[in-house]
Amino acid sequence: xxxxxxxxxxxxxxxxxxxxxxxxxxxxxxxxxxxxxxxxxxxxxxxxxxxxxxxxxxxxxxxxxxxxxxxxxxxxxxxxxxxxxxxxxxxxxxxxxxxxxxxxxxxxxxxxxxxxxxxxxxxxxxxxxxxxxxxxxxxxxxxxxxxxxxxxxxxxxxxxxxxxxxxxxxxxxxxxxxxxxxxxxxxxxxxxxxxxxxxxxxxxxxxxxxxxxxxxxxxxxxxxxxxxxxxxxxxxxxxxxxxxxxxxxxxxxxxx
Ligand SMILES: [Zn+2]
Numbered sequence: 001x002x003x004x005x006x007x008x009x010x011x012x013x014x015x016x017x018x019x020x021x022x023x024x025x026x027x028x029x030x031x032x033x034x035x036x037x038x039x040x041x042x043x044x045x046x047x048x049x050x051x052x053x054x055x056x057x058x059x060x061x062x063x064x065x066x067x068x069x070x071x072x073x074x075x076x077x078x079x080x081x082x083x084x085x086x087x088x089x090x091x092x093x094x095x096x097x098x099x100x101x102x103x104x105x106x107x108x109x110x111x112x113x114x115x116x117x118x119x120x121x122x123x124x125x126x127x128x129x130x131x132x133x134x135x136x137x138x139x140x141x142x143x144x145x146x147x148x149x150x151x152x153x154x155x156x157x158x159x160x161x162x163x164x165x166x167x168x169x170x171x172x173x174x175x176x177x178x179x180x181x182x183x184x185x186x187x188x189x190x191x192x193x194x195x196x197x198x199x200x201x202x203x204x205x206x207x208x209x210x211x212x213x214x215x216x217x218x219x220x221x222x223x224x225x226x227x228x229x230x231x232x233x234x235x236x237x238x239x240x241x242x243x244x245x246x247x248x249x250x251x252x253x254x255x256x
Contacts, residue, residue, distance in 0.1 A: 003058040005066050013105060022061060022109040022249060023102050026050035026068040027123075029116035032080035032211070033164040034219030036185040039082045041164070041172050043070045046115025048175050049143045049238060053113070057243040061250045063111075066098070072119050076210045080218055088122055095126045096133060103134035109249060111139040113242070117146030117163070139249050143171070143238050148201045157221045158194040160201055163211055165221015167234055174231030187222040190214045 002008075005023065008016065017023070028043025047068040054065045073091050077083040086094065099110055110130060112123055120142070127138040144167065145151030153161030161167055173180050198205040211218040 003054045003064055005064045017105045017107050019106055019108045020062055021107050022063045022111060023107050024050055024063050024111045024113055025066045026113045027072050028068055028070050029072050029074045030070060030084040031074035031077040032083050032218050034217050036181050036223055037164055038179045042115040044175055045143050045171055046113055050113050052239045053242045056239055057246055061246050072116055073122055074118055076118050079212050092126060099130040099134050103136050108136055110136045111141060111249060113141050115143055117148055120146055120149050141242055141245055150202050157189050160189055161221035164219030164223060166223055166226050169223035169226035170231035171234050173226055173228040174235050177228055185223040187224060188215045188219055189222055
């Protein structure tokens with residue numbers, strides 16, 4: 001049986017969704033990822049990951065999948081042809097509007113699955129705004145935690161496989177091999193930053209950046225060793241982790 005929110009009729013949805021249900025909103029992006037990858041990377045990864053999570057644990061945990069929001073806050077890539085950008089303000093309003101509609105069905109748990117690292121801080125704010133306005137419990141998950149926000153990337157990339165790097169390229173090669181041209185990939189690691197103790201990705205002092213601050217090609221990492229095989233392992237590991245997290249979302253309580 002389909003667990004896509006929009007595949008139900010209105011009356012069916014009213015009967016089947018309730019305070020024990022979880023609604024999952026995958027969010028991607030349409031933005032440049034260097035010359036070796038298409039614009040669709042974050043959108044495809046968020047969508048395929050959400051679908052795999054729902055297939056694995058949707059029935060057991062009563063999770064429903066909203067249509068993937070394809071465009072989000074990609075202004076760090078606005079310099080590039082092809083990137084589509086929602087402003088922070090617009091995206092916040094879109095999230096609040098969707099969340100209000102979901103809350104009206106009686107659902108109490110709303111989860112964002114974010115495929116685009118550039119949204120991460122903004123979505124931290126959105127979780128609180130949605131909670132305050134709708135009363136729903138709100139959660140943010142990532143296919144993998146972005147390295148700029150404490151996630152890991154490969155040692156060869158000095159932990160800076162931030163955008164279009166080895167892991168992301170590998171996962172995308174697993175999902176859409178025909179859309180990847182690895183012959184156009186090079187090593188683009190901002191080596192100088194790695195020597196800093198504080199002012200670095202994931203360090204104690206953050207910095208504002210645009211993707212062409214480091215290199216005109218706009219990707220950050222070393223995709224040259226990427227492979228579909230590595231991507232498959234990363235993808236499947238992420239589905240396991242997300243289902244574990246979803247089981248905790250299901251029973252999460254503030255303990256009052
Ligand atoms: Zn990406």
